[in-house]
Amino acid sequence: MSVVEQARRARDAAAELAVATRTVKDAALVAMADALVARTPEVLAANETDLAAGREAGLSAAVLDRLALDAGRVAAIADALREMAALPDPVGEVVRGSTLPNGLELRQIRVPFGVVGIIYEARPNVTVDAAGICLKSGNAALLRGSSSAAHSNAALVAVLRDAVAGAGLPADAVQLLDASSRDSVKELMRARGLVDVLIPRGGASLIRTVVEESTVPVIETGVGNCHVYVDAAADVAKAVAVTLNAKTQRLSTCNTAESLLVHAGVADTFLPPMLAAFAEAGVTVHGSPEVAAYSAAVVPATEEDFATEYLSADISVAVVDSLDAAVAHIRRFGTGHTEAILTDSASAARDFVARVDAAAVMVNASTRFTDGGEFGFGAEIGISTQKLHARGPMGLPELTSTKYVVTGDGHLRG
Incomplete structure (x- = not known):
């Protein structure tokens, strides 16, 4: 027929x-x-x-x-x-x-x-x-x-x-x-x-x-090149836990985090435990030179890496100088699906939410929550x-x- x-x-x-x-x-x-x-x-x-x-x-x-x-x-x-x-x-x-x-x-x-x-x-x-x-x-x-x-x-x-x-x-x-x-x-x-x-x-x-x-x-x-931005005012322990969940809770979904942006002001305290957690979970990090300085296991990231929805145990990671730089990176590589900020600064959260163009924006929560069931809508x-x-x-x-x-x-x- x-x-x-x-x-x-x-x-x-x-x-x-x-x-x-x-x-x-x-x-x-x-x-x-x-x-x-x-x-x-x-x-x-x-x-x-x-x-x-x-x-x-x-x-x-x-x-x-x-x-x-x-x-x-x-x-x-x-x-x-x-x-x-x-x-x-x-x-x-x-x-x-x-x-x-x-x-x-x-x-x-x-x-x-x-x-x-x-x-x-x-x-x-x-x-x-x-x-x-x-x-x-x-x-x-x-x-x-x-x-x-x-x-x-x-x-x-x-x-x-x-x-x-x-x-x-x-x-x-x-x-x-x-x-x-x-x-x-x-x-x-x-x-x-x-x-x-x-x-x-x-x-x-x-x-x-x-x-x-x-x-x-x-x-x-569908297409979800979702970012997690760790702000200078983030709680490091919470940020590591949320980022790991966003990346590894399920690898093959459109709301899985595919890119991590870290404010330079928190990189020294955040990246060592985060990279260790990724390594333990079997996640390959494709990082900028600043990220690679923290671990020999980091694979050098290309422009294509930052534009990729991996749907696998891979993540691109970069260090940024400011929230402005994080937003600019997301505007360049994001797909309008879900973006997240991890911060204890109410003003940084408001600024990020107002400036990021996406269907869902998470504040101190995993990207994996972008889901009809999780939102209480039921079927999706x-x-x-x-x-x-x-x-x-x-x-x-x-x-x-x-x-x-x-x-x-x-x-x-x-």
């Missing part, structure tokens, strides 16, 4: 989802969760096929880990759907409302986008997360995963479609596009008028391609790094648009 035909079927499904009650949608989410648990062996068998092919193709250990499923991971994915069902339904929420001087009643309410296309890489959990968050927000989902997860995604979508249909909603609310060819991505990006919005999730190259080539509106997500489809419509963690409200409902009693405009 062509992408255009799938998109047309998705539009028909979206029309039904738009008027579905929360009770029906939540029942479908729970049915999806129950079906995943019941059919776990089927999903794991498909996943093993992908893993075997990935090992043969020489995929890295990190990619294979993101691709791998087991009974525990499937159960966690199912639990996420149940948690989603418990969240408030954004559809129909009144954003604002008033009675105009002429007596007209004006309401702005949340409505679904309609058809949401999601292009993503080798994370089968995204298949379920995306399908669930789209359904809860009243949208039909067109899912285009990577070829490396093709069997896993096909098995997951088969389970989800059966559950959705069994709950009384159209199965075409969840559809998987062919991952064997790039043509499906190109067709999806050109399906303007059938697909309402595209959300790319993955590396910089994928996101750049979708943003630059799509005629369908795109919400840009990604972290938007753009400035239109949605910025930061994209929860259920961010997967809606709005419409104005104007109610009168025979009102005429004079």
Whole structure:
């Protein structure tokens, strides 16, 4: 089936989802969760096929880990759907409302986008997360995963479609596009008028391609060259602990710290314990000459290092002379995702927050907190790094648009 035909079927499904009650949608989410648990062996068998092919193709250990499923991971994915069902339904929420001087009643309410296309890489959990968050927000989902997860995604979508249909909603609310060819991505990006919005999730190259080539509106997500700036007024012990967490709590996420900036005034007391902590954690430091002076283990950093989202046990480190220099460095190399300052100076924190341009700015906290769940939003489809419509963690409200409902009693405009 062509992408255009799938998109047309998705539009028909979206029309039904738009008027579905929360009770029906939540029942479908729970049915999806129950079906995943019941059919776990089927999903794991498909996943093993992908893993075997990935090992043969020489995929890295990190990619294979993101691709791998087991009974525990499937159960966690199912639990996420149940948690989603418990969240408030954004559809129909009144954003604002008033009675105009002429007596007209004006309401702005949340409505679904309609058809949401999601292009993503080798994370089968995204298949379920995306399908669930789209359904809860009243949208039909067109899912285009990577070829490396093709069997896993096909098995997951088969389970989800059966559950959705069994709950009384159209199965075409969840559809998987062919991952064997790039043509499906190109067709999806050109399906303007059938697909309402595209959300790319993955590396910089994928996101750049979708943003630059799509005629369908795109919400840009993901790339996170996140910085931690240790100010002259930082508490050294806290700064070491927070920086280590920001880098090592999980290496392969977009909110992981990839670059560390250290004020020269605190370098002598901060860098020796920080470099020792990195070494113990197996993190390779790519440092400026000032950083290399503290340890022979430091690898000389290049301009490319400071621009890199490693997603690995690597970090770039530089010493800066001032907060101004730190902000200038972030403006040059940052991606607008998450930036952090560690300081006991309220004025330095205010200055940093005001001047750094990012979706999230942390003060004395790990970059790893930029997450829909950690923010208390529940489900999240990604972290938007753009400035239109949605910025930061994209929860259920961010997967809606709005419409104005104007109610009168025979009102005429004079």
